[in-house]
Each structure stands twice: as structure tokens, then as C-alpha cells.
Amino acid sequence: MVRPRTPLLNRDRIVEVATAIVDAEGLDALSTRRLARELGVQAPSLYNHFATKEEIVDAIGDAIVAGVDLSMLGRDPWPAALRAWARAYRAAFRAHPNVVPFLARGPARRPASLRLADAVYGALVDAGWPPAQATRIGAAMRYFVAGSALGSFALGFVDDPSLYAADYPHLRDAHRLAGRHAQVDDSAFELGLDALVDGLERRFAELER
């Protein structure tokens, strides 16, 4: 087959199928040949639409970040907006956990990331935060959300008491975390988010004093 009547590929379809592969089997399962096969095509054809494989994965990341709801920013009071946005951001990551390690590679220059940064910064400045502080708050929130999305803390523990008893005296009951890692991570996120925004609110009050 050479140059079909109607194009077989387009960027959106490639990204869609690539996302499905990564979600189902992880980043390592995404090869150009595998992706091409599922698209009914040979691998080099992908290069008519993307310059490199990295560009494809970039597009996956951008699509995910683009799906984060930003409507609360600039509408709700800033502490509530920040909390709601952080939850939405984390939920988007959690829906595609296999992509998160890639998002961690290098700074986010993708359009959706910039739009997100713009919205958070704008909401904070409009609420009365000095611009320099708003930048740092946006960054700190991103740190927390990104970290919570990628490093499942509780998942690190295996359900076998004998592993911990000897070497790690305080972790005697850590093996019990194994079965509840999702709940533990969720409540750790909520606790951290609460503490973080609380701390920011206190700073804000001092600012206006």
C-alpha cells in the first residue's frame, strides 16, 4: 500500500491509541512498531506526523494536562480554588499513572502546562498575592501534586511482616499498609493539601496585616 485515498493516520488518532497502550501496559510497552501495528500501519509512517517518538509521548502528556478543570481559578476564593484545582490535577494524573514518570522528565513546556500555570498565577495575583509569591505558590503546589501522583508511598510496602521487623523497628506494622495503599495515599494527599493551604492562608493574613 502506498499513499491511500483517505489518510490512515492523523495526530489525534496516533495519540489516542498510544495513550491506550501506555495506560494498559506501561510506557515501556509503547514502541513505534507496536503502535504502528495497532494503527494498521508500518512504523516509519508515524514519522510523517511526529518528528520523534518523544513528541508522541509529549502529546499524550499534553492531552492529559489539557483535561484538568481550571474553571474554579479566578472564580472561587483562592484557598478553595487552590484545593479544588489540586484535586483535579491529581485526579488527571491518577487516571493515567503510567504516564506520570514521563511527565516528570524535564520541564513542562507543553501548551496545556503553560495554560495551567497561567490560570493558577492569574488567580493568585487577582486575589491579592504579590506576583513573586504567586509564582512560588504555583510552583509549590505543583511540587506537591506531582509528587503525590508519582510516588505512591504506601505501595512501597509489601504484605510480609518479616521483612520489616528486623531492620526497621518502627515499621513493625507497615505491612498492613500494603492492602490499603490507595486509601493511605488519598488521605495523605488530603492531609498535606490541607496543611499546605492552611499555611498559605496564614501567610496571606500576615501579608495584609
Next chain:
Amino acid sequence: MVRPRTPLLNRDRIVEVATAIVDAEGLDALSTRRLARELGVQAPSLYNHFATKEEIVDAIGDAIVAGVDLSMLGRDPWPAALRAWARAYRAAFRAHPNVVPFLARGPARRPASLRLADAVYGALVDAGWPPAQATRIGAAMRYFVAGSALGSFALGFVDDPSLYAADYPHLRDAHRLAGRHAQVDDSAFELGLDALVDGLERRFAELER
């Protein structure tokens, strides 16, 4: 050469050279053949000491985490200890930024990570935190530190005003961040750490009320 009188390789030497390669040229530059060449050896010889390449990178990560100072935990008052530990943890990551994306892959079952979790958890429980809360605080702190280490926020911006003016109204001056990303990230980390620990201190006070 076959089986030399004194072994050419051992795990420590492999990890040492591998770390140097990753630090200098990034994770992608670390291939088994490249690593073997720098060790004066053929690639398959590495498999006498590690089962897979992943195990080698795991060992790099473990060595880095093992270098984090934990002495303040259980010695200093918990808020001060938490701040000092978070700074030490982040500094360790920052000393090997190329390894951080790998550390983000999958939960940390490495011995050094467990030792670290043990120390944080123990210090918080000894200070009077209920065990369930201590678990979550440790996790939340890890989220924040890990996130701050891997996602340089300011690095996402390029020093070119025209890129932002049109699409991102609030980021008019974002291009100025480009040259100062290290300082911006540092101060964002300090601000977030302050807010986070402040928020935790308030929770702790309410706990004892």
C-alpha cells in the same frame, strides 16, 4: 581474557561508574555496553553482578537515598527536624538530578528508602503524633520533596517574551524566570515547606487541645 586473578568488577565499582555516567550525561547515556567499556570489560560481564540493568539503576538510587542525613529525626523537635530532613532529602536529589526521573518510577522498596521512612515515622510517633497521622505526614512530605526535586517549575519557561504574550495573558513576564530558575525553585521549595510544616504544627496543637 577469561576469569582474571583478581576480579575486575564488584557491585560498588559498577554503581560508582554508572552514577558518574548518569550524572554527566543523563539516564539515556547509560547502556550496558557503555558502562562496561568504562569499566574495562565486556557488557555481559555485568550480569555476573546484577541480574538486570534496572537493578544497577536501582542501586544508584539506593546509594543516593542512603546518603540523606537522618540524624535530626528523633533528636530535634519534630517541626525543626522535619524541615531539616526535607532540605537534606531535596539536596540529595538535586545533587543527582538525572536520576530523579528514575526514582519516580514505581514505589521505593529499596533498603535506604525504608530506613528513611522508618526514621521519619518513628520521630513523629515519638513526638506524640498518632501512628495513622504519622504515616500520612511522612507520605505528604515525601510527595512535596520528590515533586520539588523532579519538576523544575521555572525551567519550563523560555527567555522569549513573544511566546507567552499572546496565549497566556498572566504570564507576560514569565520569560524573566528563565535565567533565575534555580533561585525561583529554591524559594518556592522554602515557601511550600514553611507553609506545610506550619499547617502541620497547627494540626498538632489542635490535637492536644
Next chain:
DNA sequence: TTCCTTAACTAACGCTGTTAGTTTCTAGGA
């Protein structure tokens, strides 16, 4: 109609992690 661009193809390159099988040296036990 002619011509350029587009989007598919086949073939191939050098690289990757890893395995199999071989050789030789070392260490420990009889």
C-alpha cells in the same frame, strides 16, 4: 495537464538489553 507535496511503503543502520555456551581461575573440602 503538469508539478509539488503528502503519506504510505520497503530496506536497512547501529544501537539496545540479554542469553547461551565456553574458558579459566579461585576457594574449599576430602
Next chain:
DNA sequence: TCCTAGAAACTAACAGCGTTAGTTAAGGAA
């Protein structure tokens, strides 16, 4: 002291990787 088991190096090879070069035919523009 000899014998044996295992360790640690090797060579050769495999399948898969991302990517490039060059080819072909269809679509759209002049």
C-alpha cells in the same frame, strides 16, 4: 595435595528498538 564447584571473565548471537533513506502513488494547486 588433588578434585570439584562455582565465580567471573569471554565470544557470539538474538530479537527488538528508534530512526533514516529512498521509493511510489495519490491529492491538490497552478
